Amino acid sequence: MDKKPTVAEKVSPLKTVQETPSVLREPVIAPLVTYPIEVVVPEVRQQTPAVGQRATRLDGHLHGLGQTRYIDDLSFPGMLYAKIKRAGVASARIKSIDTKEAEAMQGVMAVVTGKDVPCNSFGPSLKDQPVLAYERVFHAGDGVAAVAAVTEQIAAEALEKIKVDYEVLTPVLDPLESLKLETPGVHAPSANIYQSKIIKKGDIEKGFAASDHIIEGHFRTQMVEHVPLEPHATIAMWDPNGRVTIYSTLGRITLGRADVARTLGIPVSRIRIVATIVGGNFGGKNEITTEPVLALLSKKTGRPVKSVFTRPDEFIASTTRHPLIMDYKTGVTKDGKIQARKIRLVLDGGAYCSWSETTLGKACILSAGPYNIDNLYAEAYVVYTNKTMTGAMRGFGAPQVCFAYESHMDDIAALLNMDPLDIRLINVFSEGSLSPTGQTLQSVAIKESLLQAAKRFGWNGKGSADAGANLLAEENANTNMVRA
Template structure:
């Protein structure tokens, strides 16, 4: 039943309750379309406009260090400055007496003083032991950033220093007790075996051995780690943070502060660079405690030096390669040992260890393979997530090794690779059948565009078109 008015037609309630005709159902199964194998996606090469480009270009983007909340305090963290030591005394009385200082906390004030994405071996603030020079020992909240920085100089800490372990190979040999006594220094291990390694070496025309090392690398984001915390009247904590992993961050903050995750809200802000270096909490539990103690909002931003000694870095890896080849350069056997320097804490070392070990053979068909990887503690800046998780380091190792072998055998390095690359259906080091493999095609296309040995490369393996 309908009623006509000056503004239109009103539909009565019973009309709304009547069954409506539905659109025909979509027949199952639904066809899912994906990119065609060996075809470039049309998105590559297209111009796109970033929605944040204008504000970035005009310098109008607001980062956490640009934020100000009424009544806000500024926090600074006192770093240990020693690589390995027992804390015997912490005196914060002078800092607490300074005009403008509102609160000081130490490791004993943290409800649950440990966190980590896998092993919970990292303290928010070191309490009894220091494991690297960047460990925080105390934190200050003051009315200005300068007063907070000055107050750090007034905190007196006494240490019983120990000889630090700085060489990962030395750490590998140490028995318990190690860096984190009574735990052993080796806290991660992976072993991959495929085929008969001794048979492969016995049949080889020549065996090459080489060792490669990569260094510790800092992410160096333009925006350092930064966060701002405030509690509401209902006991809920809100943190603006540069964190890249919000859920993991909430879980670690809940653990360290001893409150449910449901009472924590993290607001992700515009981030001025991450690259994996902002995957873990740093300042968040500290300012959470300071904000609770003072009843005021608290903000903390790392200095540039702190980014280098108090945040995570890329894992340095020592890589030992032994490879047996035929006279024509075909790889018959390869043995690899990796030693990852994890620094003072585990962080993402287990993930990095696994990926590095699986990928260390390179994109090559090797029937006989042994790859073994260890990760060890040292008293150095902690390592963690960084783009590639171990892949860039081992790529440097196996490709350098390929170049050395090609030169010694008198084979063009591109040709050496073409004779060994994975192809459709090849088995990975863990015996996974590989599909959509275009390593050879990619090398040939790149060589052609680059002008590398265009006439000779790929002979017998599909010459350059």
Template sequence: MDDKVRVAEQQDLDTLESLREADADLRLPAVVEPVAYPLETLTPVARQQTPAVGQRAPRPDGRLHGLGQTKYIDDMTFPDMIHAKVLRAGIASARIISIDVSEAEAMPGVLATLVGKEIPVNSYGPSIQDQPLLADEFVRHAGDGVAAVAAVSEQIAKDALAKIKVEYEPIEPVFDPLEAIKEDSIKVHPTASNIYASKIVKKGDVEKAFAESAHIFEDQYRTQMVEHVPMEPHASIAMWDANERVSLWSSLGRITLGRADMARVLNMPVNRVRMIATIVGGNFGGKNELTTEPVLALLSKKTGRPVKGVYSREDEFISSTTRHPFIMDYKTGVSAEGKILARKVRLILDGGAYCSWSETTLGKACILSPGPYNIPNVHIEAYVTYTNKTMTGAMRGFGAPQVCFAYESQMDDIARKLGIDPLEIRMMNAFEEFADSPTGQVLESVVVKDSLKIAADRFGWKENG
């Protein structure tokens, strides 16, 4: 190596040292030091071999996770960055009469506020664009954002929220999905019905098969609302540049969809929106759509500063999507031996205030609701309804876990009533290779029975069951 270069390095180090001393004298925050850790990389053996099956595949990001070196949104910072907070309505259903942000704006440290009327196209959603970014006319659930503040610190932004005055005219809310689906129910949106999506699947003739069944089982099953609770709350940083382009660093899991939505709500060409995905600290379906990204973008536009917005845990619970609560009516006709002859299912999905990924959830729940069983006669109806609750959306399985709870619960009831071993009744009815699904799809690589057998052997079903 050239000696001169080394001398130069040495000088740099000295300069840094003297900087540190000066820093200590001034009692300023210490100079940030680089963190040392081993730099050699682990060779991902599995990725170089074929077949990969049976090989260990280390996660490409696993090492940095353990070293604390993975950078999530909240670990990133930009010069002059400011912080945004969103005021939540705290009322389930109301008409907004007025929003007064003047006192908040007058607070020292507050740089800008934003209300829904300032958003070019204030509606979004992955399938139906029924959700405002900030509610401007109506509040439809308590977690609806009504105004946002950008300030030099998170605390000032939080304090400023308390100074925003919103006048509401309360509207009677509807919470029970069974109430909401009635014709004369209170309507959450200005639509004729609260039901905003439905699906029917028919196969064979259920009524005829019920008449021929030895036993009929009729039960209702319900599941509750579930929040994803990702360890990392929703977080984004928006930077509007002088060139009228906006860059977003976001915990959003689907940036291409998000980018299109951003362009739509900001009413600008998509090529002016740059989305940068980072490592997401847990998604589980809850980070599949925009949340406050456009709000941050507009606050950045107003202030000329990068704006960071991180959800509080409370925001996460009350205003991000959740898993749909289901009300599931199952009617099943069974032969004397335990063969399922017919199944009629009615699913009512509580969609909360906005559509989000309800249509996907409805479709999947519908198709999977009879279970992995050969049932010649099937009738499924599924409806999703608005209520004045936190909106429900995508969450691991899109409705599959809810219906699984229902049909497997009923299978156990049937087995008990007929005096058949619970494993046996499943083996008797389970799909086999080339079985017909309720929608007529011919299934391949079906291993339900093998899986059941292996599982039963492993946990000693016969011995312990």
């Protein structure tokens, strides 16, 4: 019984495994195949057996029973509830945070602020986002302090007792202002333009010179929140061995683990993230939000801590879709062939980088549209502003530029007195076309799709003049997506 393990015994399992007859290990080893493996790839546009088949969702059964466990449906013995105090000012210097009164409240178990975070910065690309604001507030949704209490209500009341003294600074809100060099940096001394991309193809000056008409268009899109039905939710449990288990609505667990490790200053191996079924992500749950804060509260209290975003939190403190300001200039011949296009995109990046790099790249690459344009110049900039951060959302910038280039195509058709369908058919990509960045495109069926669509909904060469359009005629202001 009290035989002490020896060093030799400790290494022995490995040895045993090595010596185990291979036949015992067979079930877990893939069958041997000879290389090269023959991969059956269907021909382009060939109907595969998978297409048209019915597939049933494996999780549909539990969903329908209401038995799927989302994060907020879990609870653990002794669990506390956390709430985060939001700054409520767009740009400010934090002079002081007084948490004494909140800490003294009955039922409040712990309070943390930015100074308690071991490494107060994270982000999927630039590490420019604080876990909790420390010294500076960069947007109104920044967390400034967090409370863990025995009930959600006590936590909410404790937030009101926390006094933050701000020196309010002038916020930068307009991305075009932010673009100017003389505008004070949101994250000074860093520049406000934090990413840019330029795509050049051919010679636009030559292209414009060869054009019969040059037309300009200016477009703007608004900020969009993902509004997943399930709000962001996290439960953190710090165990006495210094390991933390985090149940989270996170969609990218591995990335999240790295960010949690960085902010808490502990190795990745000490962090376990359990992600259950996510109740809607759409790109909004791609990065950590309050996970490190909850971990710290759990460490401080020794109890599991849960926090669920309120719907207002979702809007102000999670990522959103980038608003874009898009300037287009296109040269066309009188028969509708595009000769040259010049594009400038300004992305409102909000207070932090988040997934702006990806969005910027995709928006810029796709900004010319699915059209053969020999002479192209597209530039894109993403700038900091003191607003809710913008990040990943379905399409990464593609929907915004699509709104711009397709509206622009309609304007060109109107100028040339052409059918909007025809101008697209003249310019659209075909098999083997080169994308603006030089990629050879395969399986291109845009022309066929356009013709099919036109046939199916009975395209008559004009837009549909619906009676209801009269109501919308006076102003477009209510749609937000306005043509500037």
